[in-house]
Amino acid sequence: MSSSVEQIKERLSIADVVGSYLKLEKAGSNLKAKCPFHNERTPSFFVSPSRGTYYCFGCQAHGDIFTFVEQFEGLDFAGALKTLAARAGIELIRENPKVRNERDRLYRALEKAAEFFEQSLSKNSAAKSYLVKRGVKDGTVKSWQIGFAPNEWRALHDHLLKEGFSTDEMIAAGLVKRGEKGFFDLFRGRIMFPIFDSSGRVIAFSGRIMPEFEDGKSGKYVNSPETELFRKSRTLYGLNKAKTDIRKRDYSIIVEGQMDLIMSHQAGFTNTVAVSGTALTGSEITKTVSPSFSAKAEGVTETKTVLVTTEALGLLKHFSNNLIFAFDADEAGLRAVQRAAMIALDLGFDFKVAAIKGGKDAADLILENPAKWAAIIKDAKHVIDFSLETLMDKKLEPRALGRAIVSSVLPYVAKLASAIDRDHFIKTIAEATGIQEEALREELKKIRKNESVPAPENVSVTKAIHARDGLRRRTAALLYWLTDNQKLPIDAIVLKKRIKEILGPSGFENLLSAFVENKNELLYEAEAFYDQAKNFHKAVAELLINLELEIVDEKLDAAMAYGKKSNNIHDIKAINDLSLKKQELTTRRQSLDKERIF
Numbered sequence: 001m002s003s004s005v006e007q008i009k010e011r012l013s014i015a016d017v018v019g020s021y022l023k024l025e026k027a028g029s030n031l032k033a034k035c036p037f038h039n040e041r042t043p044s045f046f047v048s049p050s051r052g053t054y055y056c057f058g059c060q061a062h063g064d065i066f067t068f069v070e071q072f073e074g075l076d077f078a079g080a081l082k083t084l085a086a087r088a089g090i091e092l093i094r095e096n097p098k099v100r101n102e103r104d105r106l107y108r109a110l111e112k113a114a115e116f117f118e119q120s121l122s123k124n125s126a127a128k129s130y131l132v133k134r135g136v137k138d139g140t141v142k143s144w145q146i147g148f149a150p151n152e153w154r155a156l157h158d159h160l161l162k163e164g165f166s167t168d169e170m171i172a173a174g175l176v177k178r179g180e181k182g183f184f185d186l187f188r189g190r191i192m193f194p195i196f197d198s199s200g201r202v203i204a205f206s207g208r209i210m211p212e213f214e215d216g217k218s219g220k221y222v223n224s225p226e227t228e229l230f231r232k233s234r235t236l237y238g239l240n241k242a243k244t245d246i247r248k249r250d251y252s253i254i255v256e257g258q259m260d261l262i263m264s265h266q267a268g269f270t271n272t273v274a275v276s277g278t279a280l281t282g283s284e285i286t287k288t289v290s291p292s293f294s295a296k297a298e299g300v301t302e303t304k305t306v307l308v309t310t311e312a313l314g315l316l317k318h319f320s321n322n323l324i325f326a327f328d329a330d331e332a333g334l335r336a337v338q339r340a341a342m343i344a345l346d347l348g349f350d351f352k353v354a355a356i357k358g359g360k361d362a363a364d365l366i367l368e369n370p371a372k373w374a375a376i377i378k379d380a381k382h383v384i385d386f387s388l389e390t391l392m393d394k395k396l397e398p399r400a401l402g403r404a405i406v407s408s409v410l411p412y413v414a415k416l417a418s419a420i421d422r423d424h425f426i427k428t429i430a431e432a433t434g435i436q437e438e439a440l441r442e443e444l445k446k447i448r449k450n451e452s453v454p455a456p457e458n459v460s461v462t463k464a465i466h467a468r469d470g471l472r473r474r475t476a477a478l479l480y481w482l483t484d485n486q487k488l489p490i491d492a493i494v495l496k497k498r499i500k501e502i503l504g505p506s507g508f509e510n511l512l513s514a515f516v517e518n519k520n521e522l523l524y525e526a527e528a529f530y531d532q533a534k535n536f537h538k539a540v541a542e543l544l545i546n547l548e549l550e551i552v553d554e555k556l557d558a559a560m561a562y563g564k565k566s567n568n569i570h571d572i573k574a575i576n577d578l579s580l581k582k583q584e585l586t587t588r589r590q591s592l593d594k595e596r597i598f
Contacts, residue, residue: 004081004085004245005066005081007090007430008065008084008085008086008088008090009052009064009065010079010090011051011089012065012084012087013049013186014047014048014049014052014065014068014086015031015047015049015062015324017068017087017422018031018033018047018054018065018066018186019031019067020247021036021068021072021247021259021318024047024111025043027043027100028045029048029050030046030047030048030049030524031046031047032044032045032047033045033047034315035056035058036058036060036072036318037056037059037061037071037072037158038058038059038061038120039347040055040058040346043385044057044058045058045061046524048461048523048524051062051461051520051523052065053520054068054542055520055521055524057524058532062520062521064144066080066081066082066084067080067220069083069084071196072153072318073197073243073315073318074197074198074234074315074584075197075198076103078103078104078107079197079198079199079201080200082201082256083198083199083358084140084198085330087418092267094276094342095331099204103228103229104231105169106227106441107163107202107203107229108227109163109169109170109173109175110173110201110202110203110205110229111201111202112159112160112163112165112176113156113160113173113175113202113205113247114145114147114194114202114205115176116147116159116160116188117147117148117156117192117194117205117490118145118146118147118157119147120147120148120149120155121141121146121147121148121191121192123309124148124211124297126210127148127210129190129436130191130210130211131132131191133508134259134262134263134363134367135363135367136259136262136263136266140265140266142488143241144193144194145194145202146192146193146194146260147191147192147194148190148191148192148194148563149187149188149190149192149207149209151188151189151213153185153188154183154184154185155185155188156170156175156176156187157170157175157176157183157184157185158319159492162176167183167311167510170183171183171306172227172228173227173229173440174186174204174205174224174225174226174227174230175187175224184251185224186222186224186225187205187207189209189212189213190207190209190210190222191207191208191209191210192205192206192207193205193206193208193237193258193262195209195223195227195230195235195237195346196226196237196238196240196419197235197240198239198240198243198531199240201327202230203222203227203230203235203413204223204227204229204230204235206221206222206223206224206257206258207221207222208220208221208258208259209221209222209225221257221258221407229361231311233309233311233312233314234309234311234312234315236254236273236274236275236312236315237258237261237273237274237275237314238261238265238272238273238274239315241265241270242270242271242272242273243319243530245270246271246273246316246319246320247319247320248271248308250320250322251271251320251322251323252271252272252273252316252320252322252323252324253269253271253273253324253326253354253377254271254274254275254316254324254325254326254327254340254537255272255273255274255326255327255331255362256274256275256327256328256336256361256362257274257361257362257363258274259363260274260361260363261273261274261362262315262325262365263362263366263367263535264326264362264373264477267370267373267374268368268370269373269374269377270328273316274335275308275312281407288439289467298357305454307341307469308336308340308343308344308588309343309346310315310343310523313340313344313347313349314347314351317347317348317349321348321350321389322347322349322350322352323344323349323350323351323352323466324353324354324377324380324506325337325340325351325352325353325354326356326362326376326380327354327355327356328351328355328356328361328362328378329355329357330357333355333356334390337353337383337386337578338408341383341387341412341527342411342415342485342489344383344417345383345412345416346415348384348417351382351383351411352379352380352381352382352383353380353381353382353383353386354375354376354379354381355376355386359425368494371418377385379428383412383560384409384412384425384428384429385428386414387408387409387412387430388405388409388429388432388433391404391405391408392411392432392433398434400436401433402433402435405429405433405435406443406447407442407583408445409429410429410440410444410447411557413425413426413429413444414447414448422444426444427439428452453518470549471543471550471552472514472547473522474513474526474543475543476511476513476514476515476549477522477523478495478521479496479499479511479512480512480515480519480522480523480526480527480541481522481523481526482495482496495540499544499547502544502547502551503547503551550590
């Protein structure tokens with residue numbers, strides 16, 4: 001793997017990799033952007049092309065192209081390696097299965113399961129006919145690796161045993177369950193949709209029961225249980241295929257389920273992802289299962305829920321700030337919109353809603369009329385406009401309408417970061433309802449006052465430098481930078497000599513060793529501060545005078561503390577000398593505008 005890593009780094013620069021995710025701006029010898037790992041208004045995320053690393057002064061995220069892709073896309077190292085290798089055009093050589101670690105074994109088991117389901121689909125005419133009836137084309141089936149789980153008790157289990165996987169590994173991968181009468185496949189009699197991580201590796205499955213096995217008791221959809229590889233709240237179905245087009249089109253579409261997403265992509269909306277909609281997880285399936293080889297034996301009742309989380313929406317925020325929710329206009333869908341809106345607005349999304357009315361889901365609507373789906377997406381309304389229209393359609397009496405506006409619409413307005421946007425929607429609400437703007441603004445003030453503490457502001461680069469370990473830290477940063485950078489408007493040898501005179505030989509060496517673990521971080525601090533300084537020489541001169549003043553103060557405090565215990569004339573003279581030195585340095589600092597040391 002190390003050779004692959006080196007080859008990838010040779011072919012891909014950090015500026016190109018990070019720049020494909022973020023808008024980078026020139027900042028001296030570095031590049032900067034708003035950090036993708038925490039909310040901020042002012043860029044504090046710096047990229048160094050010369051070192052191939054990045055660093056954020058706000059949240060301290062740092063690393064190289066591999067750690068960036070890991071953090072940005074929520075992958076482990078192997079996933080980042082696969083993503084970057086594909087981009088670099090480098091073929092990764094698969095390791096011997098005997099030496100793979102446990103996580104690799106789980107990935108391999110899931111990959112083999114997906115292949116098994118694909119082969120099973122090719123042999124099952126009823127499953128293929130079902131997909132044709134739903135409008136899924138052969139190319140789509142292949143592209144999304146859609147498969148079929150036979151309606152048998154242990155078909156997958158026995159197949160994976162032959163492939164060399166243990167039952168415990170199958171359980172850990174979320175493919176097999178342990179019941180009172182032995183082991184059984186979690187998925188039976190279902191159309192199978194592999195769920196991928198953002199690098200395209202299978203991490204779980206979602207299975208849609210075949211109509212012939214529906215009995216009103218089994219869940220229509222069943223998802224894999226949460227495993228070491230699969231976290232439902234952090235997963236968006238289809239993100240691996242949609243992320244590039246989300247970035248290109250600068251907006252994403254979220255739908256409820258796998259079939260909705262498949263059909264949306266097939267209709268050309270390749271910037272669509274799906275949350276985990278109406279589905280049960282493996283852990284929710286009744287543990288007592290009759291060994292009947294039947295998918296009807298699960299014995300569960302289904303309650304429709306749509307899972308929307310901060311983690312899931314945060315993944316989309318990396319690619320675009322614009323988001324359209326396309327959900328069924330039923331009670332569960334509307335609840336999902338409400339939950340998602342608060343999260344999305346908190347994250348800074350421009351959040352719109354595309355309501356699918358008439359009792360159809362997105363998949364059926366697209367099959368019937370793709371043009372209508374395109375119109376619904378095009379006509380998506382901002383969540384505040386959507387919520388306001390929904391309330392107005394209820395024809396509430398004035399007081400009830402006012403209460404509903406305060407509880408259901410103004411909280412969204414309160415989440416908006418822009419005062420101009422808030423003002424716009426206050427006027428819109430006033431015009432639609434007849435409620436006075438002044439009254440709405442008063443209610444809005446109450447909501448904003450009672451809100452939780454807002455996201456932290458960006459920590460400025462200058463503040464980050466000053467606030468951490470004082471002058472010695474900044475001096476160490478400057479020394480590291482002098483060593484790392486050969487093109488400076490200053491004589492590095494002379495400057496190092498001057499710092500050594502101030503600190504003394506041992507103090508100089510102690511300073512460098514004290515911050516060696518933070519060297520990379522300090523290099524960014526020095527570059528951010530000195531590389532863009534309007535008057536580099538003045539900035540360095542001020543640092544040296546302040547450093548010397550600090551040293552003199554320390555010596556003076558120590559001499560005075562010792563002098564109180566002694567009347568020795570030499571001690572008194574030392575105190576006087578230090579006092580004069582401090583006065584001299586203070587005067588020099590005050591005259592910096594007229595003086596240049598180097």
